[in-house]
Structure formats: C-alpha cells, structure tokens
Ligand SMILES: O=C(O)CCC(=O)C(=O)O
C-alpha cells in the first residue's frame with residue numbers, strides 16, 4: 001500500500017456531528033451513480049450454512065450442496081453454529097463501539113497518519129488514503145489493524161481503551177481463524193482437489209490477516225453517498241460481523257443490488273478475489289457496497305484473510321485443463337494488494353486486470 005502524503009481529513013463521525021444542515025460535503029457526493037444508492041429494495045435470500053453439520057463426517061452432504069450453491073449464486077453466505085462463541089462476538093462488537101464513542105483526541109492516538117510526517121500508513125484509525133482530489137470519499141471511519149502474522153502486530157496502534165479491546169480482538173481473531181481454515185477445507189473438497197488443505201497451505205506461514213472495524217455514522221443524505229464504494233474483497237475470504245440491528249450491506253447479482261439480511265448469531269463469509277483466482281473462476285468474489293442510514297449509525301468488523309504477500313497465486317493446476325484454460329495470470333500477492341486500492345478509489349475491480 002502506497003504512502004502518498006495525505007492532508008488530515010476530518011473523521012466522518014465529527015463531520016456528521018457538526019452538520020447542522022441536511023447536506024453532505026461535496027467530496028462525499030457520488031457523481032456517477034445518481035440515486036443508485038437507494039436502488040436496492042429486495043432482500044437477498046442468502047443461504048445459511050450450518051457449520052457444525054458441514055464438519056460432520058456422515059451428515060455433511062446437504063450442507064456441502066448448500067455451500068456450493070451459495071458460493072456459485074451469491075459469492076457470500078452466512079454460517080451458523082460456527083464455533084465462535086456469542087460472548088466473543090459480543091465483546092468484539094461492544095469494544096469496537098466503545099472505541100468509536102470516545103473523544104476524537106483519544107482515537108487519534110491511534111491515527112493512520114504517522115505522527116511525525118503525517119504520511120498515510122494504512123494501519124490505525126482514520127479515513128482512506130486520499131490519492132487524488134477528485135476521489136469520492138466514503139461515509140465511514142475505520143480502525144484497521146494487522147492481526148497476523150502475530151509477531152508483526154503493532155500493538156501501539158491497538159486501542160488501550162476500552163480496556164478489553166486488545167483481548168477481544170485477539171480472541172475474535174483466533175476463533176475466526178479456525179472457522180476460516182475449516183471453511184477453506186470444505187471449499188477444497190467442493191472443488192474435489194486432491195489435497196483438502198490446498199487453500200490452507202496456499203496461505204503460507206506468513207499469511208496476512210487484518211481486522212477492519214468500520215463505523216458508519218448516520219448520514220443526512222444517504223441517497224447521495226456510499227458508506228463504502230462497490231468493490232470485491234482482495235482477500236482469500238473475509239469473515240464479517242455485520243451490525244446486529246442496522247442493515248446497509250448490499251450485494252450485486254444479475255445487475256441488481258440486493259440487501260444482505262441480518263441473521264442473528266451468524267457470521268457472514270465473503271469469497272475474495274484470491275480464491276476466485278486459485279479456483280480458476282469457479283468461485284466468484286461478489287461486488288458489494290454499503291449504504292448509510294439517515295437515522296442510525298452502523299458498525300461492522302471484518303477479518304480479511306490473505307495469502308502471504310510475498311507468495312504468488314495462480315489457478316490451481318488441478319482446475320486448469322483443455323476445456324477450462326487458466327483464466328487468470330499468476331500474480332504476486334503483494335503486487336495485487338498494492339494496486340488494489342488505486343482501482344478501488346477509481347471504482348474499478350483490480351481482478352479484471354489479471355484476467356487472461
Ligand atoms: O460494513 C460492511 O458490512 C461491509 C464492509 C466491507 O465490505 C469491507 O470492509 O470490505
């Protein structure tokens with residue numbers, strides 16, 4: 001991720017609090033998709049996969065079939081009985097909410113702008129890097145932290161308040177990591193790969209995972225802005241804890257934006273670009289976005305799982321044959337991630353650049 005100099009932007013939370021008029025500042029107004037933000041009215045019938053059944057030796061066939069159809073039709077699905085205790089999820093949620101509720105000065109101790117030269121450093125609290133003056137800003141503030149490899153954590157950027165934040169994130173990460181490995185094994189089985197551990201092994205010993213706590217303040221003009229622009233995730237998979245009462249996540253399917261429902265006690269799994277590449281396009285990473293709400297704030301916590309950035313990925317040789325030649329070029333993950341944001345800011349999908 002580049003480190004272009006960035007002017008300090010006002011957090012959206014402060015902006016939302018300061019607005020006395022029903023208006024949003026021009027840099028947040030989406031120019032190209034007028035009124036599209038409110039277009040979705042249909043709730044996506046996204047399948048719920050019972051994870052404990054998926055893991056059972058003799059009773060997994062139905063669940064595996066559901067998983068396949070969920071991935072093929074939506075590129076995302078919910079998991080229930082996922083092994084991440086409700087208490088772990090609730091502490092993560094509460095600790096993140098508590099963090100964003102604090103005064104600005106407290107949050108800025110973890111700023112994503114370096115304290116000395118104000119260079120953007122991606123980890124920490126703040127907004128996206130602004131790389132060009134005409135970049136449309138998203139109506140969100142974020143706390144972005146590397147959680148794995150564990151020895152690369154920058155603990156100084158992990159909030160010390162609320163006091164349980166660090167433990168909550170550590171616990172959430174560990175439990176979700178196990179879930180992610182189990183799901184990747186189930187996905188390798190679906191593709192009939194010889195090695196059930198194929199995707200887990202591809203991640204490598206220095207696999208990267210980041211936590212993204214996103215806070216979307218209420219917005220006076222939801223129809224004019226994005227909470228988060230349309231994108232597909234540049235990950236292998238993303239485990240997402242959505243807000244427990246406020247919707248806003250939408251997924252694009254067959255040219256239509258669908259609302260992703262909130263289903264209590266589930267976690268949402270998104271197929272990312274990296275597994276799209278490794279599965280030679282059999283799995284597709286869905287384009288999704290977040291819209292804001294005029295009356296309510298929203299909070300989500302995402303765990304991004306990526307192959308070790310130093311490694312290269314390509315379609316699994318077992319999924320390439322004469323009938324289905326490789327659809328993607330081999331790419332170094334670090335290069336993929338580096339170009340990801342430039343495309344994201346332009347509203348383009350980086351995966352299109354490596355399609356053969
Ligand atoms: O806030 C959400 O529900 C989705 C966030 C998301 O898509 C992302 O962080 O990549």
Ligand SMILES: [Fe+2]
Pocket residue numbers: 231232233288
């Ligand atoms: Fe996403």
